[in-house]
Amino acid sequence: MNLSIVEYPDKKLREKSLKVEKFDANLHKLLDAMHSVMIKTNGIGLAAIQVAHAKQVLILNIPDEDGEQPLENLIEMINPLLVYKEGETIYQEGCLSVPSFYEDVTRYENVSVNYQDRNGNTNTLEATGLLSIAIQHEMDHLVGVLFIDKLSYARRKKFEKEFKRVQKEKKSS
Numbered sequence: 184m185n186l187s188i189v190e191y192p193d194k195k196l197r198e199k200s201l202k203v204e205k206f207d208a209n210l211h212k213l214l215d216a217m218h219s220v221m222i223k224t225n226g227i228g229l230a231a232i233q234v235a236h237a238k239q240v241l242i243l244n245i246p247d248e249d250g251e252q253p254l255e256n257l258i259e260m261i262n263p264l265l266v267y268k269e270g271e272t273i274y275q276e277g278c279l280s281v282p283s284f285y286e287d288v289t290r291y292e293n294v295s296v297n298y299q300d301r302n303g304n305t306n307t308l309e310a311t312g313l314l315s316i317a318i319q320h321e322m323d324h325l326v327g328v329l330f331i332d333k334l335s336y337a338r339r340k341k342f343e344k345e346f347k348r349v350q351k352e353k354k355s356s
């Protein structure tokens with residue numbers, strides 16, 4: 184499976200992803216291909232809609248202290264559900280679908296999420312720090328929400344202006 188990243192302002196990113204019912208070889212192929220494109224593009228998290236698959240699938244691989252992303256740290260979440268959230272934290276987020284743009288976003292500090300693994304087995308994960316932020320960012324993709332949607336009106340306007348400027352630059356080069 185050869186996947187490419189869907190980039191803003193592609194309307195595909197606004198689609199709501201559907202629940203996964205079949206935990207079969209096709210799902211495993213999608214997960215493996217997502218991992219490969221995420222690592223290739225220097226990502227730490229990726230939702231299936233970012234590779235044009237409207238399924239409730241996301242992967243996370245937060246780098247360790249040495250900046251490594253070993254396979255044993257890879258988390259695959261199917262049909263995730265936020266079951267607990269508390270606190271507030273601000274982090275400068277980016278997104279593979281909005282390359283080269285980074286903005287401060289407010290999220291819950293701690294979350295607890297129920298999800299299924301690639302075989303359909305149910306898990307619960309309590310997360311804090313960057314993992315908690317990444318989970319929330321990727322879960323937003325499943326309902327068509329991007330991190331730039333979370334900005335204040337003024338900040339978003341500034342982003343749109345900057346985005347248009349960079350797009351024009353790209354075209355003329």
Ligand code: QAP
Nearest residue numbers: 226227228276277278279282283284317
């Ligand atoms: C989501 O983001 C996230 O602009 C994952 O040029 C963001 O993997 C989780 C990336 C913030 C936690 C905190 C972005 C790569 C990767 C870029 C990413 C770029 C190259 C973003």
Ligand code: CO
Nearest residue numbers: 277278279280
């Ligand atoms: Co993203």
